[in-house]
Amino acid sequence: MGDQGLTLENVEIRNGQNTLISINTHIAPGEVLTIMGPSGVGKSTLLSYVIGNLPPGFDAKGRIVLDGHDITHLPTNKRRVGILFQDDLLFPHMSVGENLSFGLHADIKGRAVRRMHIEAALTEINLEGFANRDPETLSGGQKARVALMRMLLSNPCALLLDEAFARLDTKLRGQVRNLVFEYARKRDLPTLMVTHDQADADAAGGECIHLLEFGKPN
Numbered sequence: 039m040g041d042q043g044l045t046l047e048n049v050e051i052r053n054g055q056n057t058l059i060s061i062n063t064h065i066a067p068g069e070v071l072t073i074m075g076p077s078g079v080g081k082s083t084l085l086s087y088v089i090g091n092l093p094p095g096f097d098a099k100g101r102i103v104l105d106g107h108d109i110t111h112l113p114t115n116k117r118r119v120g121i122l123f124q125d126d127l128l129f130p131h132m133s134v135g136e137n138l139s140f141g142l143h144a145d146i147k148g149r150a151v152r153r154m155h156i157e158a159a160l161t162e163i164n165l166e167g168f169a170n171r172d173p174e175t176l177s178g179g180q181k182a183r184v185a186l187m188r189m190l191l192s193n194p195c196a197l198l199l200d201e202a203f204a205r206l207d208t209k210l211r212g213q214v215r216n217l218v219f220e221y222a223r224k225r226d227l228p229t230l231m232v233t234h235d236q237a238d239a240d241a242a243g244g245e246c247i248h249l250l251e252f253g254k255p256n
């Protein structure tokens with residue numbers, strides 16, 4: 039068994055001739071690494087490399103190692119990396135329970151067993167009895183909690199946050215952020231957060247890397 043946590047080993051992402059990002063770092067279980075920097079510097083592209091979904095036109099070098107396993111060449115669905123985006127909308131044509139079921143790991147089989155997991159998950163986020171609700175009838179905070187839980191139900195071993203709180207108003211932002219960090223700590227998930235908001239970085243409390251225009255950390 040290798041080191042626990044998420045390692046980006048000499049990762050370099052290029053867009054044609056330009057080096058966009060160059061990073062070499064390790065995030066221990068339960069810790070948050072924040073990445074900040076100007077728009078277009080390549081923050082989201084880095085996260086897409088970590089989940090195995092680099093857009094066409096980019097090249098990347100370097101290894102991604104999760105809990106001692108080299109996941110660099112694994113398909114996205116085998117990486118055990120969860121991601122939350124700012125536009126993490128719930129599927130509107132599905133109930134809250136069906137949305138959660140979408141996240142629930144495929145290894146969990148049987149209708150009754152899956153329903154039990156979903157009920158437990160709803161209780162955990164204080165939304166007991168919400169399984170049949172239409173997501174459109176939920177408040178912003180409730181939707182954010184369901185989106186978080188949908189992602190956690192896939193049992194990720196690392197967490198990525200791509201401006202995940204950007205659309206929430208200040209008060210809600212703080213609450214949802216605290217909840218996400220609480221889960222990350224509780225489940226010992228190494229967390230890589232991209233944000234423009236210093237308050238997110240402050241709340242995370244861990245290391246913060248500021249990327250400059252050409253992707254070089256200062």
Ligand SMILES: Nc1ncnc2c1ncn2[C@@H]1O[C@H](COP(=O)(O)OP(=O)(O)OP(=O)(O)O)[C@@H](O)[C@H]1O
Pocket residue numbers: 053058075076077078079080081082083084093094095
């Ligand atoms: N799918 C794509 N195809 C081609 N170029 C892309 C694609 N996605 C992003 N880019 C370009 O790659 C560069 C990095 O984009 P990226 O979204 O990673 O930046 P970012 O730092 O996350 O920016 P922001 O803070 O605005 O979200 C930008 O110049 C962008 O225009």
